[in-house]
Amino acid sequence: MATANTQTQKKERFVPGPPGTHITIRNLNKAFGAAPLYEDFNLDIPRQKVTCIFGPNGCGKSTVMNMIAGLVPVDSGSILFDGKSLKETRIGYVFQNYREALFPWLKAIDNIKYPLKINGRSSEECEKRAQELIKAFDLEFDLNRYPYELSGGQQQLVSILRALAPEPEVLFLDEPFSALDYEMTLMIREKLQELFRATKLTTVIVSHDLEEAVFLADEVLLLTKRPTSVAETIPFDAPRPRNIKTLSSPEFIDTKSRCLEIFQQEVRR
């Protein structure tokens, strides 16, 4: 009876996000042990845009994304994708550590096909989709190799293709560049930008590098220290494709310093 009551109360309180919202998070609670991480947390993530999550250490940047992606259970609260549950939504997830996320017993190409295979697609369909992606990303290395025979950047590209294979509605990237050298980071950033431009996929990126976050983002989501809330959402509208010139443009520098200011306020608080 009591639970039914709170449920109806919550339903009454449910406030839909502004137009163009894809993911709505309402009344989210999450604690690790006795320490609350998220208390009554609300968030709207826009459709067809790139949202970069940035915040102080330990504020749960990755945790919030993992809760949305269903990798970490929530204590209470609702997360909906256009009103649908996670189960009814196709998502793609790219892990920070590609070495531990790819399946080393499968060739790169079979890693990419794996999510299609488990969804019951025929091998012709798998092959067709894989070739589509390879063409779109203009991959030049041999995908009949095993992941451990590829460079770090190539492995992360395979991870990204694997996440994109089932044509997800939302793509999650958890610090996708932090295990890569700078050259590879630049290369993959460029490929991701092409992807954002071509597909307009709703994308959530967790980043620990503010410059990178702003560079990739349509919106930078700045989080506070724990218990975590949204400090501010800063839009960044520079046209894509963005390049080195974007990095020295006044809008970029403004946006970045704005973010940094808020970030420092939050850290000092």
Added chain:
Amino acid sequence: MKTQDTLSGEAPVPKGSIKMKQNSPLADRLRNIAQPLIGPLALFAVWWMAAAGDWVSGNLLPGPIATFGSLWQSLVSGDMLTDAYATLKLTISAFAIAGVLGVPMGIVLGSNKKLYQSVEFVIDFFRSTPVTAMFPLFLLIFGIDDSSKISVAAFAAWLVLLFNVAYGVMNARETRVLAAKVMGASRWRIFKDVMFYDSLPQTFVGIRMAVSMGLVVIIVAEMFIGSIHGMGHRIIDAQQVYDLEDMYASILVTGIIGYGLNLLFLGLERWLVHWSGR
């Protein structure tokens, strides 16, 4: 100017490295072949000197040439092969039983933490108990024939395998399991497509340990549980009648069996679990 500099600066380097490479392949290859032979040859030399120079009484250590002669003779006459075959057969039988029981049980234990916790003590206790202490018990249960030897060796090998397979499954990379989960893989899919493969490297560690353990137990069992064949029996027989050359030759053959089994499974591992350690 700058490009010229780099060009002229770079030019001599490849030349030099090519010259060095031209010199090295044959020498490198020879060194690669020779390096692992140094140890065995040195051992042979020390053995020969010890026997020839009477550093050790001839009553304890026959010379290597006499020993290898004896080894050759028993191989040609075939009686060594009969014993080696008997030992190998028991070891493989014990290992097969351990594998058939140990691998599936290890997988079940490893994928169920609560179950593992409830039997962890029992496994650790029996793993720490010298299996030879249980010879008499197995004799009582299985009688004085090969079945008691096989079962006691299988028991020891099974424990090793069980433990390693369970640990392999338990330590399957969390990220890989999550990656499959996020793609919408069912629990069964995650188990057979991810956890099983991820446990294979550790399983093979267990397999190699188990087969070594099986051989040790079989040799000891052959020495002390009424046997008419087998390398253990042959070694103790040779010692009883003071046929030192045959004893040393038999020890060598036992070593070859052990080394061969290890090599076999190592090869199998490299082939099947090609990603191990990479």
